[in-house]
Amino acid sequence: MKVGVIDYGVGNLGSVARALEEVGATPIRVDRSVDLHQVETMVLPGVGSFLQCKKILDQDGWSQAIRDEVDEYCKPLLGICLGMQLLADWGEEGLENGAQTPGLGFVPGRVVSLRKLGCAARLPHVGWNSISPRLENYLLKGVPKGTDFYFVHSYGFLLQSERECVATTQYGVEIAAVVNHGRVWGTQFHPEKSSRAGLKVLNNFVWGPEC
């Protein structure tokens, strides 16, 4: 399975590609949006700020290329961490006074700071935290309730509807941990850095419901 790891200049690309290899996929670092069509499924990593990353995605033609592949060619997409947040309609990170940047718009909702969501604990939310599944979804097949994953973020995805919320985690407030809309998934945690549990999630994503 050729998995395109979208290389738009940010993110821990090495870790993501290596973990995909480990689950038997063939990761391909795609560093030009015109080449995205060559792969069968896509992973969008991301670290940094929503504004910064979205700017690059727009400038270099990624936003449109990703949308074409998902909408027209039905290719699955997994956003990781900030990559998941970029799936939202809007994000406020990187701007003053709660102004918002449009996201990729695959999963209805917006991204706001965990402080604003009511989290009073130390931020960023960094470390291993357990997830609670809310919906049956093959991404979490074989992953029991309470399994720990590695999180590191200061913003959270505020979903418009519960229907897209596959799993949550608790850190002072309830935070969306896994989201899904159609063929698009997002994990707030880093599956590539969540040891065996994370590899299981990547395996499910790559090989689909029959795996």
Next chain:
Amino acid sequence: MLKVRVIPTLLWRSFGLVKGVGFDSWRRVGSVLPAIKVYNQRDVDELVLVDIDAHRSVKPPDYETFGEFGSECFVPLTIGGGIRCVEQVGFFLRNGADKVSVNTAAYDNPKLISEIAKLYGTQCVVASVDVRGTDGDGRWICFSEAGKRDTGRDVVSWVRELEGRGAGEILITSIERDGTMQGYDLDLVAAVSAAVSIPVIASGGAGNYQHMIDAVQQAGASSVAAASMFHFTEQTPAEAKKSMATVGIPVRQSFNN
């Protein structure tokens, strides 16, 4: 619930792993790659790997070697040593690191922390701070260049500045306790934890599981790092977490499937 992490620290110096006492008297303790493989197999929570000579080197870091290290590691890996500019951070992240730790360069150029945070996010910047206590007045002074240069900075004001500039975590190390296995400097860890609202990793002095429990329960550490007790004794990160769990500290259970 968020878990308390137990983090083995690996110090690297010209092709091998080393461990010292008080940032001195370095002993060879093995090779880097096998150590990373073993810790990965044992499913540790996180690893920190620091090249302790890099601050002296004019050459750029050996990214290829780091890439090899990263490719064996499916848990979070923080890489540090000699990071002076934001471009280096990009290389490390592309080669298997998930976070970078910055120490010496932050004193010379505090803006570096903000630049990394702006481009790669605060979660990516672990500010590493090495300190020695002052006589009598209960303060600690920060040292750069692997403990050699007195920066004159007071730890409390320095960690606040680091937080303000965008550091995502503080790795606080007592130079005097380093390698002694006599326990963390709990007053130091408590002072730093109280000064900032970002996570604090206690380092320097861990010798047994009770020391780790104390760092969390008495001093408010978010995570605990250790080197000597894992290199030189039979104690392991997994057993450390078992001990912590018995006193009610939340720790990660390994996933087996």
